Structures are given as structure tokens and as C-alpha cells.
Amino acid sequence: MTRALHHQANLFVSRLDEQQRRWYCALESKRLGHGGEQLIARITGVSEKTIRRGRRELAAELAECPVGRIRHAGGGRPAAEVRDPELESTLERLLAPETAGNPQGRGKYKRSSLRQLSRRLAQGGHRASADTVGRLVRKLGYSPRVNARRKEAKSSPPERDAQFNYIDERKEEFLAKGEPVISVDTKKKS
Structure with a gap:
């Protein structure tokens, strides 16, 4: 009993x-x-x-206990970007060469997955989980999802990454000279 x-x-x-x-x-x-x-x-x-x-x-009739919360305000561990002030700027530098825009909207897309970005940050000495990277990516104005073209690119030839790198290099050259950079999105018609 x-x-x-x-x-x-x-x-x-x-x-x-x-x-x-x-x-x-x-x-x-x-x-x-x-x-x-x-x-x-x-x-x-x-x-x-x-x-x-x-x-x-x-x-004390629960006088000191916050209503609607389990812990008092400020409880818990500090956010990753508070512990590592360089984290956000490092992530922004990683995203810069692989940023693509949506011509129909204002969204920015990235080519790397959240896990890939998390690994690359760790290699640079900045530990951040994929969830943390997702939160920071949204804060920076990016869509947390990989661009749909990136998903298609898995079945594309390996030269595709070289094409992106070539375009990024040309873009940086033009920007360094103060010249405009125009992105044109075209669809292949069968």
C-alpha cells in the first residue's frame, strides 16, 4: 500500500x-x-x-515568486552572444560571401545549413549550437532555411560551388572599385 x-x-x-x-x-x-x-x-x-x-x-504567501514565470528575471545562463561578443560579427562575416536575395521579397538567404555554420564557427573558436546560430541568423535578417537552390545543388555538378566562388570574387572586385553590383535571377526554360 x-x-x-x-x-x-x-x-x-x-x-x-x-x-x-x-x-x-x-x-x-x-x-x-x-x-x-x-x-x-x-x-x-x-x-x-x-x-x-x-x-x-x-x-510568505508566495509574495516573492514571479507570476507567469518559473524563475526570476535574469535567471539562466547568459546568451551565447553575451558570453562571446565576437560571435555575431564572425557569423556575419561567414554569411557575407554566400548571401543571396529573394528578388520578389526582402528576405536574405544563405547557402550553408545551420549545422554547417555552427561547425565553421567552432573551427574559428566560437562555440554555438545550430539552434543558437538559427536565432542569430534570424536576428541578422536571414531566413534560417537553406535556399531551395542549395537543396537542388546536391545533385548538381561539383563545378557549381566554383561558379558561386567566381561570382563572389567578381562581386568583391566591383565593390572594391566602388562600382555597382547587379544580381539577375534567371530561370532555365526547357
């Missing part, structure tokens, strides 16, 4: 967020009285220190 009750309590506790878990354990320990904190800690695996914190918060 006791084992089944403990199993149900642990099942219930596993579905709660960290605040709710702390408060539930605090209520149960208070209900049990003397030795309740140790018993609830042993049953649920929640530390006695956490249960005591829950009891203090409940005694």
Missing part, C-alpha cells in the same frame, strides 16, 4: 514544474509534521533544502 502511494506521489511530482514541485513537497512535509521534510525528501528525491525553501515561500 505504501509503495503504491509513493509511486503515485512520484508520478504526480514528475509532472510538476520546479516551483510547483517545491510547494507540493513543502505542503506534504508540513502536513506530516515532525520529520516530514526528511520523509518527503526520501520519497520524492527533492532535497530538504528545497522543501524548506518551499515552506518559506508558502509562509
Whole structure:
């Protein structure tokens, strides 16, 4: 009987967020009285220190606990670009030679996947997951998805990358001379 009750309590506790878990354990320990904190800690695996914190918060009628959040503002680890201030500018430099625009819209596209960009950043000493790279790519105004032509290019000949590099080199030459660069998007008609 006791084992089944403990199993149900642990099942219930596993579905709660960290605040709710702390408060539930605090209520149960208070209900049990003397030795309740140790018993609830042993049953649920929640530390006695956490249960005591829950009891203090409940005694204060949750006055210090933020509504609609689990943690206080500023909680959690700092964003990757805060820890590494050069990350965003390095990513922008990686994207510059492979940027393509959508002639019908204002979106910018890239040729590399988020994982490829993450690996290239790591090679340069800037650690960032593909998710972080995706967030930064959106912040820089790029679509996080690989351009559709890039997906088609997997079946294209290997010279295609050389073509892109050639175009990028010519573009840089013209920009260095202060001359305009015009991009023309054409479709092959069969």
C-alpha cells in the first residue's frame, strides 16, 4: 500500500514544474509534521533544502515568486552572444560571401545549413549550437532555411560551388572599385 502511494506521489511530482514541485513537497512535509521534510525528501528525491525553501515561500504567501514565470528575471545562463561578443560579427562575416536575395521579397538567404555554420564557427573558436546560430541568423535578417537552390545543388555538378566562388570574387572586385553590383535571377526554360 505504501509503495503504491509513493509511486503515485512520484508520478504526480514528475509532472510538476520546479516551483510547483517545491510547494507540493513543502505542503506534504508540513502536513506530516515532525520529520516530514526528511520523509518527503526520501520519497520524492527533492532535497530538504528545497522543501524548506518551499515552506518559506508558502509562509510568505508566495509574495516573492514571479507570476507567469518559473524563475526570476535574469535567471539562466547568459546568451551565447553575451558570453562571446565576437560571435555575431564572425557569423556575419561567414554569411557575407554566400548571401543571396529573394528578388520578389526582402528576405536574405544563405547557402550553408545551420549545422554547417555552427561547425565553421567552432573551427574559428566560437562555440554555438545550430539552434543558437538559427536565432542569430534570424536576428541578422536571414531566413534560417537553406535556399531551395542549395537543396537542388546536391545533385548538381561539383563545378557549381566554383561558379558561386567566381561570382563572389567578381562581386568583391566591383565593390572594391566602388562600382555597382547587379544580381539577375534567371530561370532555365526547357
